[in-house]
Amino acid sequence: MKIFVLNCGSSSIKYQLIDSVTKKVLSKGVLERIGAGGSFLKHYSIYDYAIEIKRPVANHTEGIKMVFEALTNKDYGVIKDVTEISAFGHRVVHGGEKFHEPVLINEAVIEDIKKCIPMAPLHNPANLAGIKACMTLMPNAPHVAVFDTAFHQTIPAKAYLYGLPYELYIKYGLRKYGFHGISHQYVSEMAAKYLGRELAELRLVTCHLGNGASVAAVKHGKSIDTSMGFTPLEGLVMGTRCGEVDPAIIPFLMDKEDMTGKQVYQYLNNKSGVLGISGLSSDFRDLEKASGNGDERASLAMDIFAYRVSKYIGAYAVAMGGLDAVIFTAGLGENSPVIREKICEGLGFMGACLDKGKDAVRDGIREISTDGCLVKLLVIPTNEELVIANETERICKNIVFL
Numbered sequence: 548m549k550i551f552v553l554n555c556g557s558s559s560i561k562y563q564l565i566d567s568v569t570k571k572v573l574s575k576g577v578l579e580r581i582g583a584g585g586s587f588l589k590h591y592s593i594y595d596y597a598i599e600i601k602r603p604v605a606n607h608t609e610g611i612k613m614v615f616e617a618l619t620n621k622d623y624g625v626i627k628d629v630t631e632i633s634a635f636g637h638r639v640v641h642g643g644e645k646f647h648e649p650v651l652i653n654e655a656v657i658e659d660i661k662k663c664i665p666m667a668p669l670h671n672p673a674n675l676a677g678i679k680a681c682m683t684l685m686p687n688a689p690h691v692a693v694f695d696t697a698f699h700q701t702i703p704a705k706a707y708l709y710g711l712p713y714e715l716y717i718k719y720g721l722r723k724y725g726f727h728g729i730s731h732q733y734v735s736e737m738a739a740k741y742l743g744r745e746l747a748e749l750r751l752v753t754c755h756l757g758n759g760a761s762v763a764a765v766k767h768g769k770s771i772d773t774s775m776g777f778t779p780l781e782g783l784v785m786g787t788r789c790g791e792v793d794p795a796i797i798p799f800l801m802d803k804e805d806m807t808g809k810q811v812y813q814y815l816n817n818k819s820g821v822l823g824i825s826g827l828s829s830d831f832r833d834l835e836k837a838s839g840n841g842d843e844r845a846s847l848a849m850d851i852f853a854y855r856v857s858k859y860i861g862a863y864a865v866a867m868g869g870l871d872a873v874i875f876t877a878g879l880g881e882n883s884p885v886i887r888e889k890i891c892e893g894l895g896f897m898g899a900c901l902d903k904g905k906d907a908v909r910d911g912i913r914e915i916s917t918d919g920c921l922v923k924l925l926v927i928p929t930n931e932e933l934v935i936a937n938e939t940e941r942i943c944k945n946i947v948f949l
């Protein structure tokens with residue numbers, strides 16, 4: 548089967564066409580600045596083609612059409628006709644309490660995804676725009692929604708409820724949902740395979756450290772806690788997001804800086820995190836460089852980031868009653884030995900000891916802990932698109948057998 552995987556933002560479409568048999572990516576790309584002027588498509592194919600097309604794109608439907616043209620282009624396309632695509636897998640950020648696993652999309656599912664918009668006002672409308680565009684253009688193909696929140700639906704109430712009046716949970720669904728579930732699930736499964744053990748017997752802490760970052764406690768294959776919350780703002784200090792802060796800071800800022808609630812929210816989302824602390828950049832590559840040149844605030848931002856990750860690892864070891872492995876993934880988790888070293892500094896007492904020699908090697912899945920140590924430290928590249936393709940195939944096979 549050829550499966551088209553989409554990850555739609557409000558002004559962007561990221562996509563991959565994956566062969567579900569060989570697991571190969573036949574084509575991938577990103578269309579940016581939809582509806583914003585200056586739209587451009589960066590498209591790559593398995594035949595080593597890299598194409599950049601600049602053309603005005605007003606909305607997601609026009610965008611998907613443009614991607615289809617690239618996929619079927621007679622010079623660099625990988626398919627002759629879009630009907631060769633067997634199914635569509637859509638990443639959906641928020642599935643609320645309704646969705647515990649991927650589902651085949653129909654009108655009722657679309658309505659339920661709409662109901663989650665208040666909890667993900669930036670993401671879900673964009674995901675829906677992509678779903679609607681694809682369903683309009685390919686009405687006869689199956690479309691599957693794979694949710695970022697679904698993996699965390701196993702978190703127990705003692706971990707997902709806030710210390711707020713219970714009525715607010717009933718009235719508004721105010722609770723922790725967690726995100727990056729597709730990635731946490733994937734790296735947990737890969738860790739079990741790599742260690743040659745059953746996932747059902749492992750206690751793992753998975754650290755998805757990218758521009759957005761979260762940590763999850765995965766006990767016996769199920770998420771039992773995670774650092775992100777009602778929205779992706781909670782938890783770790785991130786590229787531009789503050790992570791957890793004392794809630795009293797919000798009215799304080801509204802008062803002192805003469806801001807509205809919405810302005811404070813934007814401030815905490817876009818101007819905070821390591822960007823706000825360093826005053827320099829949200830990108831750890833810049834911070835590492837500046838820190839190397841003696842920039843104290845860049846060093847401080849990295850220390851604060853790493854300290855909070857290590858605190859979560861300790862907390863989740865307690866939550867799971869022990870720890871077998873810590874997994875590092877995503878842009879920063881996979882690529883930065885400097886950050887991994889800082890995170891691992893305090894973990895030795897638990898039997899998690901970093902082997903710096905091993906950590907210098909950069910190649911696929913690898914163990915970076917010292918030989919024979921109690922808690923394994925692993926680097927596992929994430930592959931959310933492959934999970935979406937696999938899940939889409941699984942759901943579609945079920946339809947055939949019904």
Ligand code: AMP
Nearest residue numbers: 757758759830831832877878879882883
């Ligand atoms: P992601 O959101 O998973 O794409 O991760 C993007 C972030 O990973 C970037 O903003 C950087 O902070 C970080 N990153 C990527 N590559 C490196 C690297 N080689 N060294 C340090 N940080 C990196």
